[in-house]
Amino acid sequence: MARVQTGVRAVGAVLVAVLGVSLAGCSSTGGKRAEDARKAAAAQGKAAVNTPRWTFGMVTHSGDGDTFWDIVQNGAEQAARKDNIKFLYAHDDEAQQQAQLVDSYVDKKVDGIIVSLAKPDAMKGPLARAKKAGIPVITVNSGSAESKEFGALTHIGQDETIAGEAVGEELNKRGKKKALCILHEQGNVGHEQRCDGAEKTFDGKLQNLYVTGTNMPDVQSSIEARLQSDKDIDAVVTLGAPFADAAVKAKDGAGSKAEIDTFDLNEKVAAGLKSGALGFAVDQQPYLQGYEAVDLLWLYKYNADVLGGGKPVLTGPQIITKDQAAELEDYAKRGTR
Numbered sequence: 001m002a003r004v005q006t007g008v009r010a011v012g013a014v015l016v017a018v019l020g021v022s023l024a025g026c027s028s029t030g031g032k033r034a035e036d037a038r039k040a041a042a043a044q045g046k047a048a049v050n051t052p053r054w055t056f057g058m059v060t061h062s063g064d065g066d067t068f069w070d071i072v073q074n075g076a077e078q079a080a081r082k083d084n085i086k087f088l089y090a091h092d093d094e095a096q097q098q099a100q101l102v103d104s105y106v107d108k109k110v111d112g113i114i115v116s117l118a119k120p121d122a123m124k125g126p127l128a129r130a131k132k133a134g135i136p137v138i139t140v141n142s143g144s145a146e147s148k149e150f151g152a153l154t155h156i157g158q159d160e161t162i163a164g165e166a167v168g169e170e171l172n173k174r175g176k177k178k179a180l181c182i183l184h185e186q187g188n189v190g191h192e193q194r195c196d197g198a199e200k201t202f203d204g205k206l207q208n209l210y211v212t213g214t215n216m217p218d219v220q221s222s223i224e225a226r227l228q229s230d231k232d233i234d235a236v237v238t239l240g241a242p243f244a245d246a247a248v249k250a251k252d253g254a255g256s257k258a259e260i261d262t263f264d265l266n267e268k269v270a271a272g273l274k275s276g277a278l279g280f281a282v283d284q285q286p287y288l289q290g291y292e293a294v295d296l297l298w299l300y301k302y303n304a305d306v307l308g309g310g311k312p313v314l315t316g317p318q319i320i321t322k323d324q325a326a327e328l329e330d331y332a333k334r335g336t337r
Helices: 002-026 028-043 067-082 095-107 120-132 160-173 189-201 216-229 241-254 267-275 286-303 322-333
Strands: 055-060 086-091 112-116 137-140 155-158 178-183 205-210 235-238 259-263 281-283 313-316 318-320
Touching: 055 067, 055 095, 055 286, 067 086, 067 241, 067 286, 086 095, 095 112, 095 120, 112 120, 112 286, 120 137, 137 286, 155 160, 155 286, 160 189, 160 235, 160 259, 160 281, 178 189, 178 216, 189 205, 205 216, 216 241, 235 241, 241 259, 241 267, 267 322, 286 313, 318 322
Parallel strands: 055 086, 055 112, 112 137, 137 155, 155 313, 178 205, 178 235, 235 259, 259 281
Antiparallel strands: 281 318
């Protein structure tokens, strides 16, 4: 009897081992995700380097509630934790206020500044003062043409003209004939470049529509009115993810059959691509812009490294359609795409 029990125990042990291997194989993806999550949780607040505790300040032209810049900030904060950086973030969609924020970082004698140049003329003076104070600067997102002139180490983002040209080419592939380009921020040179680039390569007719981006009901009603008055419009291109949803609602309200396309990606846009409510999105990888900006400043402080060879470091454009939406949706939900 003892031998039988021993044999049963032995067989049971083998079965447990086999089942363990089987289950591990079946849930290898889930197991890896759990392990990645565990490692990420363990790393929160812990630097991966032993360099000094430098302070970097980022100032952007974001308005309140802009999810695009939340993603940029997420990337920058993640890199800051890794690089032992004290990270400061401030934003204002008014050019003079943004300039004052940069001046305040210069006065604080931060060790590096990251700034967007949507309205570059206002930023020339503050960046000159940063250079005089010996503070290295990296520009992100907007202002690739002015970045070098203003003394920045490099620019990280997409070339807005090239991105616009990619939109025009994609509209051609889809057989569109008349498109509406929605500009939601007056004076933003990057937005103008996007629409101009699209017009350059689009075989059809493209019109610009200026809206007040800080007033979403106004955005929706303005687009709806244009679609109601011109039934030939078969494509609407918004220049930011939050405005795509307003365009979809405007399309429905106008009874239009126009395709809604957009610049930038977030969770709602990924879902819209997946469902077919949106045609395509132009992703410039904002998480990467924030992450690389901090990382490159750290590399410069630590090792005098400069990336780009005097040219912008491009993070886009990448055309995202329904085919890629499901793959990117999980990343968008966690705020990194």
